[in-house]
Amino acid sequence: MMALPKIVVLGxxxxxxxxxxxxxxxxxxxxxxVTLVNQNPYHYxxxxxxxxxxxxxxxxxxxxxxxxxxxxxxxxxxxxRVIKVDPENKEVHLADGEPxxxxxxxxxxxxxxxxxxxxxxxxxxxxxxxxxxxxxxxEHIEYMFAKYNTLKEDRDDxxxxxxxxxxxxxxxxVGELVDRIPELCREFDIPREKVRxxxxxxxxxxxxxxxxxxxxxxxxxxxxxxxxxxxxxPIEECTPEGVVLKGGEKIDSATVVWTGGVRGNPLLExxxxxxxxxxxxVDEYLRAPGYEDFFVVGDSSLIFNEEERPYPPTAQxxxxxxxxxxxxxxxxxxxxxxxxxxxDLKGTLASLGRGSAIGIAFGKKLFGTKASxxxxxxxxxxxxxxxxxxxxxxxxxx
Amino acid sequence: MMALPKIVVLGxxxxxxxxxxxxxxxxxxxxxxVTLVNQNPYHYxxxxxxxxxxxxxxxxxxxxxxxxxxxxxxxxxxxxRVIKVDPENKEVHLADGEPxxxxxxxxxxxxxxxxxxxxxxxxxxxxxxxxxxxxxxxEHIEYMFAKYNTLKEDRDDxxxxxxxxxxxxxxxxVGELVDRIPELCREFDIPREKVRxxxxxxxxxxxxxxxxxxxxxxxxxxxxxxxxxxxxxPIEECTPEGVVLKGGEKIDSATVVWTGGVRGNPLLExxxxxxxxxxxxVDEYLRAPGYEDFFVVGDSSLIFNEEERPYPPTAQxxxxxxxxxxxxxxxxxxxxxxxxxxxDLKGTLASLGRGSAIGIAFGKKLFGTKASxxxxxxxxxxxxxxxxxxxxxxxxxx
Ligand SMILES: Cc1cc2nc3c(=O)[nH]c(=O)nc-3n(C[C@H](O)[C@H](O)[C@H](O)COP(=O)(O)OP(=O)(O)OC[C@H]3O[C@@H](n4cnc5c(N)ncnc54)[C@H](O)[C@@H]3O)c2cc1C
Ligand SMILES: Cc1cc2nc3c(=O)[nH]c(=O)nc-3n(C[C@H](O)[C@H](O)[C@H](O)COP(=O)(O)OP(=O)(O)OC[C@H]3O[C@@H](n4cnc5c(N)ncnc54)[C@H](O)[C@@H]3O)c2cc1C
Numbered sequence: 001m002m003a004l005p006k007i008v009v010l011g012x013x014x015x016x017x018x019x020x021x022x023x024x025x026x027x028x029x030x031x032x033x034v035t036l037v038n039q040n041p042y043h044y045x046x047x048x049x050x051x052x053x054x055x056x057x058x059x060x061x062x063x064x065x066x067x068x069x070x071x072x073x074x075x076x077x078x079x080x081r082v083i084k085v086d087p088e089n090k091e092v093h094l095a096d097g098e099p100x101x102x103x104x105x106x107x108x109x110x111x112x113x114x115x116x117x118x119x120x121x122x123x124x125x126x127x128x129x130x131x132x133x134x135x136x137x138x139e140h141i142e143y144m145f146a147k148y149n150t151l152k153e154d155r156d157d158x159x160x161x162x163x164x165x166x167x168x169x170x171x172x173x174v175g176e177l178v179d180r181i182p183e184l185c186r187e188f189d190i191p192r193e194k195v196r197x198x199x200x201x202x203x204x205x206x207x208x209x210x211x212x213x214x215x216x217x218x219x220x221x222x223x224x225x226x227x228x229x230x231x232x233x234p235i236e237e238c239t240p241e242g243v244v245l246k247g248g249e250k251i252d253s254a255t256v257v258w259t260g261g262v263r264g265n266p267l268l269e270x271x272x273x274x275x276x277x278x279x280x281x282v283d284e285y286l287r288a289p290g291y292e293d294f295f296v297v298g299d300s301s302l303i304f305n306e307e308e309r310p311y312p313p314t315a316q317x318x319x320x321x322x323x324x325x326x327x328x329x330x331x332x333x334x335x336x337x338x339x340x341x342x343x344d345l346k347g348t349l350a351s352l353g354r355g356s357a358i359g360i361a362f363g364k365k366l367f368g369t370k371a372s373x374x375x376x377x378x379x380x381x382x383x384x385x386x387x388x389x390x391x392x393x394x395x396x397x398x
Numbered sequence: 399m400m401a402l403p404k405i406v407v408l409g410x411x412x413x414x415x416x417x418x419x420x421x422x423x424x425x426x427x428x429x430x431x432v433t434l435v436n437q438n439p440y441h442y443x444x445x446x447x448x449x450x451x452x453x454x455x456x457x458x459x460x461x462x463x464x465x466x467x468x469x470x471x472x473x474x475x476x477x478x479r480v481i482k483v484d485p486e487n488k489e490v491h492l493a494d495g496e497p498x499x500x501x502x503x504x505x506x507x508x509x510x511x512x513x514x515x516x517x518x519x520x521x522x523x524x525x526x527x528x529x530x531x532x533x534x535x536x537e538h539i540e541y542m543f544a545k546y547n548t549l550k551e552d553r554d555d556x557x558x559x560x561x562x563x564x565x566x567x568x569x570x571x572v573g574e575l576v577d578r579i580p581e582l583c584r585e586f587d588i589p590r591e592k593v594r595x596x597x598x599x600x601x602x603x604x605x606x607x608x609x610x611x612x613x614x615x616x617x618x619x620x621x622x623x624x625x626x627x628x629x630x631x632p633i634e635e636c637t638p639e640g641v642v643l644k645g646g647e648k649i650d651s652a653t654v655v656w657t658g659g660v661r662g663n664p665l666l667e668x669x670x671x672x673x674x675x676x677x678x679x680v681d682e683y684l685r686a687p688g689y690e691d692f693f694v695v696g697d698s699s700l701i702f703n704e705e706e707r708p709y710p711p712t713a714q715x716x717x718x719x720x721x722x723x724x725x726x727x728x729x730x731x732x733x734x735x736x737x738x739x740x741x742d743l744k745g746t747l748a749s750l751g752r753g754s755a756i757g758i759a760f761g762k763k764l765f766g767t768k769a770s771x772x773x774x775x776x777x778x779x780x781x782x783x784x785x786x787x788x789x790x791x792x793x794x795x796x
Contacts (some may be wrong), residue, residue: 040587059585132547136588139537139544146537149530187457188533189438 004033005333006348008092008102012038012066013046014382015298016108016320021386022326024074032333034074035100037092041066041080044131046110047315048379053134053257054176055142055184056354061395063131069387082109085271087294092274104293104329108322111262111299111313112278120238121164125258128169137257144254145188157252159195162243164235165260165347166201167208168312168350171218173259174199175352178225197227198251200243202234202260207350209312217367221352235260259280262313264300276302279313284340286325295329297321303343317343319385349375402431404492406500408480410436410464410717411444413696414506419784420724430731431496432472435490437479439464442529443786444508445713446777448567451655452574453530453540453582454752459793461529468787480507483669485692502691502727506720509660509697509711510676511690512707513528518636519562523656526567529710535655542652543586545631555650557593560641563632563658564599565606566710566748569616572597572656573750578622595625596649598641600632600658603749607710612756615765633658660711662698674700682738685725693727695719701741715741717783747773 007023009016020036027034042063051057070077082094085107092100111127115121126137144158161177163170177197185192197223199206206229207215219229230245237244242253264278273280273288278289279302286301288294298318303311311317320343328338347361349371357371366374376396383392405421407414418434425432440461446647449455479493483505490498492637511527513519524535542556559575561568575595583590597604597620604627605613617627626641635642639652664677671678671686677700678686684699696716701709709715718741726736745759747769755769764772774794781790 014488132544132587136541136544136548139541143534143541146530146534150534189530 004030005103006101007032007034007104007106007329007333008100009034009036009106009108010085010092011108011110011298012036012040012043013108013110013298014107015322017043017066017069017386018322019106019108019297019321019325020075020318021069022323023329024071025391026326026330027074027333029073031330033076035076035078036066036070037082037094037100038066038081040078043069044280045379045382046130047382049128049131049134050173050176050351051129051343053128053137053173054180055138056176056180057397059131059135061397064383064387064391064395069391082267085187085267087271087273087291090293091193102293103297104332106325106329107265107268107280107288107294107296107300108298108318109265109267109300111264113258113265114261114263114277115258116260118235118238121235121258124240125164125237125256127258128173137255141255142184142188145184145190145299147191148194155254156194156196157242159190159253160242160253160259161195161197161255162251162253162257163197164238164243164258166199166203166206166229166231167259167261167327170201171207171222172200172302172351173257174222174227175350175356176354178222178227179353179355181226192226192228192302195226198230198253199227200230200233200235200245204232206231210348210350210358211360211365214360214365214367216354218350221356229315241276262299264302267272268296268300272331274378285328285338286321286341295325303341305343311343311345314348315382316346319382320344335385351375402428404499405430405432405500405502405504405727406498407432407434407504407506408490409506409508409696410434410441410484411506411508411696412713413508413699413720414504415441415464415467415784416506416717416718416720417506417695417723417727418473419467420721421727422469424724425472425731427471427794430727431474432601433474433476434464434468435476435478435480435492435498436464437477438529439477440529441467443777443780444528445780447526447532447583448531448571448574448749450529451526451535451571452578454538454578455572455795457529458787459795462781462789462793464786467789480640480665483665485671485689487668488691502730503693504723504727505663505666505686505692505694505700506696506716507663507665509662510664511656512659512661513656514658516633516636519633519656520580522560522636522638523654525656525705526571535653536571539653540582540586543582543588547587553652554592554594555640556652558640558649558651559595559653559655560649560651561595562636562641562654563598563655564597564601564604564627564629565657565659568599568657569605569620570749571655572620572625572774573748573754574752576620576625577751577753579624590624593624596651597625598628598631598633598643600630602630603631608746608748608756609758609763612758612763612765614748616748616756619754639669649676660697665750666698683726683736684739686721690795693723695723701739703741708742710741712746713780714744717780718742741744747776 010080045062048062052059084093148158234246280296281302286295299313324341349359351357357375380396405474443460446460478495482491511525517548546556632644678694679700684693697711722739747757749755755773778794781793
């Protein structure tokens, strides 16, 4: 009997988990040996992390136990941290376990924060990246609020939150905080007017690249709820005391959350693979340049649209890549040929807290409650894709 | 018309609030000018503070808005911080407002932590003293748990909680933590066995002064739930890293909570009044020695029993003092004479978390659920005393 082809999938994010769930659906028993590696026993729903980071959602609703969506006879799950990929020797090194050999590798370890060289950012800011990290942000903010009333001095910096970046993630996070701050004020006996929420953006507009009418709607909505925007204003340095803006202005703030951008996972560069800002410009079959067996999905992959501009890294992109790649890998293993991947942009929605959102879907601009409902339905779709109706009903908050 | 006699009550704790509520019941309209001063707009239920400090109770259930229990036509409420009492000039100095003149003063500002000269304690430990302080303790513990999983190193000190003192408050707090820790472990993905809860006591026994059978019950109950007791072991120093015990052993701990004892409020000593450990040995009418118009109730007062041993400072004592003093002050104002105060010990109950307690009531030893229920009924009684049935039904958790 021939040895089964070994498929190793790294990362149970949108891209990796979708590939894995697709493979276990497509492949017959004993057609291939599929292994999924992830550092946590759970998948976290990255697109929802701004909510537990603000404290508006129990993290329970932003995670799925990986074991609960895998079929054990078709996929082996390894909980470990990937420390190195070695495409020459076709193996993956883990923090704790033995190296894994592969015939096909799917790299889906997500992104790393892009700091644009801003001094002190990595050391002093928080990042909305994973479940452990967002729980820390939530607890940090609550701790600062609790501390405020126990001190003799007026430490207004404890009640000042700076969100760096007014892109998609930044705006969604600010939207959640706008809902959360009045709750925190009630809980900790703090007057609302004491709390400052400042959103700093280097670009000349909030939500760069978005339709102007939608941007204006978002800005008005958030400003009415107390958000101070500092547009066209790069952060020059982040210190333990707050941020220094270009021009020298200092904002004292105990909580700086950076959402200004992501780059590819550093393990790719470290493996000697060609990257741009850490991301791999994959071919039409999602392969790293020069490799037949090294696929990249999700935030670490780079794909260009017809105008030769890069698509932004999104869950939508990662999901479609995963679905497509599962079919292609199945074809390969059966001796068939792969189909080229084409991204199909269905729409873009950004939430503005619990009750509102903006975006484009079905070719139409959407605002307010309607957009918010659509956004939620889209979250449910993800649970449906990976775990069917039972998971959807368990995790969806109606 | 003669000026009305001015009664000023300092502190809306058990002693001060009971006095005030008693006065507004006893006195007729326009018989006296009663002013209550308290630094917060709310009364906090000190005897329950170990619960929000552990995170097992929403602080909402351990507080009462003062305005909701006062009759505005009979009592004036001043929200301010007392910074000095001046018995020679019969006035009270406030942090923000004008000084208050009085004819009769009721001092009920509670206690201050007794550190027994332990180095670093005031700077590095937490104290279960007031609502702001216990919210800080809860948030601090949660922050340490959240931090643990975001660090590369194994920082076990983040998951180590040291409670200094195994008296009444210490044991009640440890009992709450025993309930809380498994919840925290679930919430932050931390294995229970990683968390240490250490109760350090200088005296040769847990709950010094308690009946041995009750002490043994409590120790067994708590040890079975993972508490490590270090009896006969004084803390020598508290540092930002943890505690140093007598003999030199160090315990690395990010959370040290000191419950080892209280002394009288320092404002009394500062006013030149004779004190022992900050407490005033009051006469049978609850007056400071040498004064006709200066009454002390609650933790700042010192009363001896028939064997010439001091009664421990309790809410039970403060409540009875307040009830008695309201009657005496009314008599004085009406030209009558005061009755001597006699403390009537009804019983003593210490909770061991949600489901258990120990103590003595109706002359009988009580353990477990029965004691726990009695303890809760006793909490309800306090709400009834200050706010009647409506407050009791609002605040009681059934
Ligand atoms: C707050 C927020 C809101 C967003 N909203 C939207 C939205 O509304 N719509 C949208 O389309 N996109 C949205 N995005 C972007 C979207 O979340 C990402 O594009 C998507 O998650 C990328 O998927 P991925 O598979 O590349 O990686 P991820 O989903 O980030 O998953 C990576 C996985 O790899 C694991 N991993 C990482 N390193 C290692 C290692 N060394 N060893 C083992 N395991 C490892 C991680 O634990 C994780 O499970 C949002 C992003 C954020 C932060
Ligand atoms: C965790 C815990 C559990 C306990 N359990 C029990 C129990 O089960 N049974 C029991 O009998 N006793 C118990 N006690 C003891 C009991 O709580 C105290 O004896 C009681 O609260 C003393 O009442 P008090 O009126 O002296 O002061 P407190 O109740 O402490 O009130 C003092 C008031 O004065 C205010 N204040 C203080 N300083 C100033 C200032 N400078 N200016 C303005 N306002 C000020 C405070 O805000 C507060 O409202 C417990 C104590 C603790 C900490």
